[in-house]
Amino acid sequence: MKTTATKKGRKRLAACAALLCALVASLAVAIAPAAAETGDAAPIRPLSEGGLNFSTIYGPESPEEYPFRLDPPSPEMRMRQVGDQEIVAEYIEGGSVGYSLQAVPASDAVGATVPTTLALTEDEEGPVVTLTVHFRAGNPAAGGAPFVFPVVEGKGWEGGWFYGTVELGEPKPPATNPPPAPPPPAPTCTVPSLRGLGLRAAKARLRADHCAIGKVHLAGGATRDKGEVVKQFRAAGTQLTAGAPVAVKLSARQGSSRSLS
Numbered sequence: 001m002k003t004t005a006t007k008k009g010r011k012r013l014a015a016c017a018a019l020l021c022a023l024v025a026s027l028a029v030a031i032a033p034a035a036a037e038t039g040d041a042a043p044i045r046p047l048s049e050g051g052l053n054f055s056t057i058y059g060p061e062s063p064e065e066y067p068f069r070l071d072p073p074s075p076e077m078r079m080r081q082v083g084d085q086e087i088v089a090e091y092i093e094g095g096s097v098g099y100s101l102q103a104v105p106a107s108d109a110v111g112a113t114v115p116t117t118l119a120l121t122e123d124e125e126g127p128v129v130t131l132t133v134h135f136r137a138g139n140p141a142a143g144g145a146p147f148v149f150p151v152v153e154g155k156g157w158e159g160g161w162f163y164g165t166v167e168l169g170e171p172k173p174p175a176t177n178p179p180p181a182p183p184p185p186a187p188t189c190t191v192p193s194l195r196g197l198g199l200r201a202a203k204a205r206l207r208a209d210h211c212a213i214g215k216v217h218l219a220g221g222a223t224r225d226k227g228e229v230v231k232q233f234r235a236a237g238t239q240l241t242a243g244a245p246v247a248v249k250l251s252a253r254q255g256s257s258r259s260l261s
Helices: 001-030 197-209
Strands: 065-069 077-083 086-089 096-102 116-122 126-133 187-191 214-216 228-232 237-242 245-251
Touching: 077 116, 086 116, 197 214, 197 245
Parallel strands: 214 245
Antiparallel strands: 065 126, 077 086, 086 096, 116 126, 187 237, 228 245
């Protein structure tokens, strides 16, 4: 009789735990942002909306693909896919690069690196570059283990040491209130490479990396509308607080080119 009562108690406990999980799942859906994008791909957006970026990914129903429309290049230029993380606009004669687009680094809530890639396509309106955040297949560095949502823009890490607690004996009953989810990592300004960009393109690149434009120096007959960055006063790759200003120096463009808007 004692054994039978214990099994029944365990069944009731399991049923309560399943009900609790269902309630927690429904609450998670209720507090998700109302405007969150769902489906395989987000709508095509102009590149001027913050450069190559993506909204915070809160669950597996969020899109993996984020397409952006580029302005058609000028006749003397062409777009070219360099690798799965970079696309360049280069001059047809000489092959010199006018500017490049690079995949945004991403991480999940605990800092694991989420792979991102770029792909260049073209439709009847012109070139389209698609940023893909590969989170549905799981973490390749951990044998395909699921990433921990939310997934946000920012560099993550792979490997390292993990610490945990192992308990022997009977497991503790489930907690009545689940622990709160860890807050997403605060964004930081990772200074991008701006050399060769126009002022508007430089501003868009800085916004995409959580930085801001600083003082603009003019030299060599340049203006704010017609000029390209020949010097930046923060080295590319420097880590700063979000919104930190980066001063640049503009010089007159050599030949004709275009800048991102």
